Amino acid sequence: MSLEQDITRVVEATEGLTATVDNQISEITNKLNSAVAETKTKVDAHLASADALLNSYEERQSHFRITKNQALVANQAGTFPEAWASGFVTKATLLEKVETGVEAAQRTPLAREFLQAINSDTKWFAQNFNIWELEYAPNRGGENSHVDAYLMYQYLRRPTHITFGAIVKHIRGVVPTGFWCTGLKAGEPAKVCGGQYGHSSRNHYTHCHPYVPGKNLPADQKGVIQVALPAVVTGHVPIDKAWGQFAYIGDAAYDVIA
Known part of the structure; x- marks a missing residue:
């Protein structure tokens, strides 16, 4: 067997191995991308659910006023809202x-x-x-x-x-x-x-x-x-x-x- 034939076979084997590796990499990449996309979809859905829940909690809170006279009823003199200090x-x-x-x-x-x-x-x-x-x-x-x-x-x-x-x-x-x-x-x-x-x-x-x-x-x-x-x-x-x-x-x- 000549040296040239040996080199040719080595090159062919190398190319075959490279193709196999490339195919494996492509398959791994596709699976990884699919897994990432699926995970992102699940995370987005979970975050949307959490946001909706938080918003509903915000609306469910009971709020009590700790200042008086929100309606701004006038004092007896009619000059200022009762219970409010005038400031400047x-x-x-x-x-x-x-x-x-x-x-x-x-x-x-x-x-x-x-x-x-x-x-x-x-x-x-x-x-x-x-x-x-x-x-x-x-x-x-x-x-x-x-x-x-x-x-x-x-x-x-x-x-x-x-x-x-x-x-x-x-x-x-x-x-x-x-x-x-x-x-x-x-x-x-x-x-x-x-x-x-x-x-x-x-x-x-x-x-x-x-x-x-x-x-x-x-x-x-x-x-x-x-x-x-x-x-x-x-x-x-x-x-x-x-x-x-x-x-x-x-x-x-x-x-x-x-």
Whole structure:
């Protein structure tokens, strides 16, 4: 047998082995791709199921209000919402009482705008509420004109997770931010503003006031917003789709020592 024939046979054997290896690699790759695709499908289905379950849990939560007077009932003097501290609000005006049991077409444009913000522009909804207009200082004034002012607020004991919100419309001046004015922008229709806050400790408190970032502006550059249904509630409320009027548990617990 010649050397050339031996080389030819070695080459043929090598090519055959290479083809076999290539076929095995292709088969392994196909099986691997199929397994990966099947696993991805199962993982995606599991994640979709988990997301749906979490969303359903979010909607099933019970939320209780830990601030008073969400309907913004006026005090005896009619000058400010009862139970709310004024902060640096310089003037409060009760604009309108929005009433349930009235055909939507018979309501004012302002009432409908505020109801549409919470998908409640219907004849019946939870209960009547007031819309107020608040005029506020741009900052704390005088020697403290370099310090942000803040709007009306309440004291509240702070659970580990809270949601704060309100229906708000900016009219003019510095745009407030934070708490129930979170996300407020100039020039937009009335909308739900707010967000969530979580922390690890229970034995603390907070004041739910938006800030007015008008440092060093002249005192006459007051701002104006319109507001309805402000509140702080327990747990996580999806602000964009689930704000409304929340139940409040009363104060007759006799656990405040003067």
